Amino acid sequence: MALFWQDRRTADAAFAAACAAIGHGPDERHEEARRTAFWWTTSRPAWPHGVIVFWRHGHDWQFVPLDRDENPIRGHAEQLHWPAELPPDEAARRVAELLGEPA
Numbered sequence: 001m002a003l004f005w006q007d008r009r010t011a012d013a014a015f016a017a018a019c020a021a022i023g024h025g026p027d028e029r030h031e032e033a034r035r036t037a038f039w040w041t042t043s044r045p046a047w048p049h050g051v052i053v054f055w056r057h058g059h060d061w062q063f064v065p066l067d068r069d070e071n072p073i074r075g076h077a078e079q080l081h082w083p084a085e086l087p088p089d090e091a092a093r094r095v096a097e098l099l100g101e102p103a
Contacts, residue, residue, distance in 0.1 A: 008057050011088075012036050015055070018092035024101055026053075038095075041070050046100030053095060059084050063098065 012029060016038065019025045027050075028039035035056040042050060050066040061080040064072045082094055096102065 008036070011057060012055075014088040015091050018088035019095055021089075022092055022096060024092065024096050024099060039066075040099060041066065044099040044101060046098065051099070053080075053098070057085070 008031075012031070016026055016029055019038075024040075026038040027041045028037075030037045030039070032054075035054045038053045038055070040047070040050050040053075044050065047065050049068050050070060052064050052066065052072060054062040054064075056062075061082045061084070062077055063080055064077040067073050080094075080098070082091070086094070
């Protein structure tokens with residue numbers, strides 16, 4: 001598992017695929033300097049305008065809700081108390097819970 005997570009793009013793709021496999025794949029994915037942003041831009045039970053989940057590999061997970069124009073709501077970013085490196089299927093299950101969807 002350790003070698004798998006050293007390759008950020010492979011880990012990102014595995015996470016996105018695991019989410020898609022349970023019906024909750026992200027609408028967009030953006031690589032940033034120190035993290036990857038996964039966007040769910042459609043209405044979800046827990047987030048009427050969508051949400052962004054940020055993954056800083058080896059560090060942490062965060063999320064921020066979107067406003068009706070699909071912009072991040074300033075000052076609403078929160079830490080997700082998840083282990084920094086989760087197996088893709090476990091991370092996908094947790095995202096489904098965050099979205100308020102069945103896993």
